[in-house]
Amino acid sequence: MQDFTIDEINEIVSVFEEAKSKVSGLKEDFPSPFNYINRMLDAQPILNILQPFLEINETLENYTKDRVRLSRNINALAEKGWYLSLRIIDKLGITNLENKLLDNQILFEDTVTSLFEKNLKEIEKSLIRSFPKRESFIKKMVNLHELQKYEISIPIALIQADGMCKDIFYTIKDGKKRPIGFFDLKRKNKKNPSVQALAEICESDPASVLSILTRQLAAFDRNEHVLMQSNTLKLSDINRHAILHGESIEYGTYINSVKAILLLDFILELSIIRSSNN
Numbered sequence: 001m002q003d004f005t006i007d008e009i010n011e012i013v014s015v016f017e018e019a020k021s022k023v024s025g026l027k028e029d030f031p032s033p034f035n036y037i038n039r040m041l042d043a044q045p046i047l048n049i050l051q052p053f054l055e056i057n058e059t060l061e062n063y064t065k066d067r068v069r070l071s072r073n074i075n076a077l078a079e080k081g082w083y084l085s086l087r088i089i090d091k092l093g094i095t096n097l098e099n100k101l102l103d104n105q106i107l108f109e110d111t112v113t114s115l116f117e118k119n120l121k122e123i124e125k126s127l128i129r130s131f132p133k134r135e136s137f138i139k140k141m142v143n144l145h146e147l148q149k150y151e152i153s154i155p156i157a158l159i160q161a162d163g164m165c166k167d168i169f170y171t172i173k174d175g176k177k178r179p180i181g182f183f184d185l186k187r188k189n190k191k192n193p194s195v196q197a198l199a200e201i202c203e204s205d206p207a208s209v210l211s212i213l214t215r216q217l218a219a220f221d222r223n224e225h226v227l228m229q230s231n232t233l234k235l236s237d238i239n240r241h242a243i244l245h246g247e248s249i250e251y252g253t254y255i256n257s258v259k260a261i262l263l264l265d266f267i268l269e270l271s272i273i274r275s276s277n278n
Contacts, residue, residue, distance in 0.1 A: 078216040080105075081226045081238045081259050082112070083266035086212060091115055109255060116258050120145075123265045130268055131164055138264075145261060151252030157260035158240050161267055168271040169198060182267060183240055185222055193221040196228065202270060213270055227263075 077084060084092070092111065116123075124142045128135045137160055144153040166179035184197040199219035222228040232239045235248035238256040242248035 074212060074215045078218070078225050078227075081256075083216050083227075083259070083263045084112075085262070085265045085269045087269075088112070088115055088119070088262065088265070089212060112262075113255070113258055116262060120261070123261065126268055127264055130271060131160075131167060134160060134163065141261065145257050148254070150254060150257040153257045154238070154251060154260045155243060157257075157264055158244060161260075161263050164264065164267050164271065165198060169201060171201060182263075183228065193223065194230075195219055195222060196225075198270075213266070216266065227259075 092115065120142065124138060127138045131138070137156055141153050141156040141160070144150075144156070162181035162183055165182040169180040170177045171180060172178070180197050180201065182196075182198060185194040186197040186200065187194045196218040199214070199217035202214045202217060218225045218228050223230060226232065226234070226237045227240055229239055230241060232242055235242055236250040236253065238251060238259050239248065243251050
């Protein structure tokens with residue numbers, strides 16, 4: 001946590017006291033409190049502290065306005081093998097998801113890969129911070145991707161996806177903790193299709209911003225998601241079964257490597273949510 005000087009502490013107290021007095025005199029229907037505070041406060045380091053919350057508030061407001069459209073796009077993402085964290089989705093923007101993924105896949109891929117390259121080092125650092133015992137695998141994966149050795153970077157990412165989930169996610173059965181991997185499946189009965197076990201323990205309120213993440217999981221039929229399909233005829237796609245069981249020799253593409261690494265970034269955000277709820 002940041003250490004503050006006495007002067008800075010006094011400044012913080014003074015500004016918040018002023019904010020409190022001004023807010024108390026406002027009508028109930030005043031504009032967004034975050035926007036109001038942002039206009040009113042011009043002292044440091046208060047703005048530095050508030051800025052992340054202001055950005056989150058803006059993201060939440062945008063999500064609320066476009067929830068139905070975003071939900072449709074999120075399903076389309078996972079169906080095509082894209083699992084995107086909130087940090088990537090926020091930078092893409094809802095309009096880009098609508099226009100580029102659904103109407104122009106090549107343009108969508110160009111936009112995502114450009115964002116990916118700009119954020120790769122930060123993604124790598126974040127993964128290492130959250131999964132330090134997997135540091136060597138994470139570094140090798142990124143290095144192999146940069147060397148264009150995608151036929152190796154992709155399996156490493158898919159294997160680590162399972163392991164990272166098992167580090168965080170679990171159920172309790174008969175008093176014992178049972179880890180859950182990303183590719184673990186569950187079926188209620190023989191008549192129902194298999195679904196992703198992770199989807200059950202990562203449920204969220206449909207109106208919550210967190211549903212942007214959880215709706216990317218295969219909660220209804222694992223075969224709707226190219227990554228999770230039990231059998232695929234498109235061996236150039238990113239399909240876990242075909243890749244790790246040696247059925248595909250066509251998977252080693254740049255796009256598939258980007259998808260595999262972004263999958264880990266997605267799992268990282270899921271893990272943070274899980275940890276904060278425990």
